[in-house]
Amino acid sequence: MEEVPHDCPGVGSAQAGRGASCQGCPNQGLCASGAGAAPDPAIEEIKEKMKTVKHKILVLSGKGGVGKSTFSAHLAHGLAEDENTQVALLDIDICGPSIPKIMGLEGEQVHQSGSGWSPVFLEDNLGVMSVGFLLSSPDDAVIWRGPKKNGMIKQFLRDVDWGEVDYLIVDTPPGTSDEHLSAVQYLAAAHIDGAVIITTPQEVSLQDVRKEINFCHKVKLPIIGVVENMSGFICPKCQKESQIFPPTTGGAEVMCQGLKVPLLGKVPLDPRIGKSCDKGQSFLVEAPDSPATLAYRSIIQRIQEFCSLRQPKGENLVGS
């Protein structure tokens, strides 16, 4: 890896490639030509494509394994229960695409038409897209570096024929890296309604989620709120609640108060959730009386209320 000039002015700067510190930099020619600062034409193409999508929601977490994909899937299920609501679920976790399994669509394939790629439809009003549908075998590892992942995300946003959609839910991998930057960058012109951030109560998770919240502030992504998942465990034998992930620092509630971010709700851990995900079924239908289902429904309603306060063209009536 080559050294960068000590005072690199930045690839987007007016001095890019022209400053005294640029002498000898291998990127000098590229920056001086202005190519580094030119916007990607795909951004405009995606903006056009997204005109038929009313609301766009990103599901994020700095931490892995907190239930992003599970939440994304059940948010999609919950919204799609109204058959007049068109829902799209996009899985941009390129290395670990869980959505096909959780939605019971493993093995399905993507078809191409004149208007682009067709998402895989679970219901008439619920379409899904994931790199998982593009793999020839479930064992195939997607060993891609950042630029290739970015290219795939660009294709998902530009080339998938979503049609008229009320809600586009974007499930992301953990972290604050290529996939997240690309999703925000490509959707920026199309206006994202906001991000739902998932965490568990433990501090190891919260410390990563604080970074994710900072990421959202940095890229000016509105935060719909935080969901505390796996809030408590109900023993199926004695029905008493225990803490699998003890909130030693106050859990998401204290974090949200400190960072002035809404807490959308707390979802307890019901072992049947994992079972539903493995079977590819909606937990909301499998266990309608579970406290977890009630929590999910309350959170989904709050998300719908947040989105309904935003105009479809991105005029924001709610402060971010």
Next chain:
Amino acid sequence: MKRSQGEGSHCPLVRRHFTQAGRRTVRGGSGWKSCGHPGGMEAAAEPGNLAGVRHIILVLSGKGGVGKSTISTELALALRHAGKKVGILDVDLCGPSIPRMLRVQGKAVHQCDSGWVPVFVDQEQSISLMSVGFLLEKPDEAVVWRGPKKNALIKQFVSDVAWGQLDYLVVDTPPGTSDEHMAVVDAMRPYSPLGALVVTTPQAVSVGDVRRELTFCKKVGLRVIGVVENMSGFVCPHCAALCPWTPRSRGAWRRAETSSGGSPRALRFLRSPA
């Protein structure tokens, strides 16, 4: 993060973060005495900084949240208990968990002739740790980097950290099969890593990702020491019943064994409330 001013941080060639962090050197020479490395060597990257490490273990999982960092930490502590000298390299740049797990968050990284001195977590200096967590100005600061910048830092972690003589170097990784994993395997290839521990939970969604991770290991020529099934069950503190926290997918396990070209040794860990 100590990074460039203005927009310099967006350039994929930026390495200034690490150079700037290096300016937090110990004044007065106490850091030089404690690192134990002979003086008079160049302060630039030392190619042989892993030469004194006997075994390298990568802790991997395709899935997030299965307990890689926890297993890495517990493994290091267990090896120390067995009298070994252990280093931990945390290459999860976006979510560095190990400093908090070992209660050394906020410690500074010092410099010596051979490079960066890893942070010692105990008085006896039997466990040393390097993590991007030590280089952040604020603990909540997000490391928002694309792949090339992450690759550059990981290469520096491998070549510029003065690990000294270690029995084991445990490398904790983020979930997935992407830049960080390729960078660390490429950087460590000359040192013949011992192998990989792949961590999963019983759930089919997790095992599915592990199958992909096993494919990754095969493709990059990384020997799989075994698979650890974490959170195999939960012991209820009220009634002491052993509950399946997440259901075990036996089919998924059989497929995982087949895809790994044999039967990886599997260890199972139960989860107890803290």
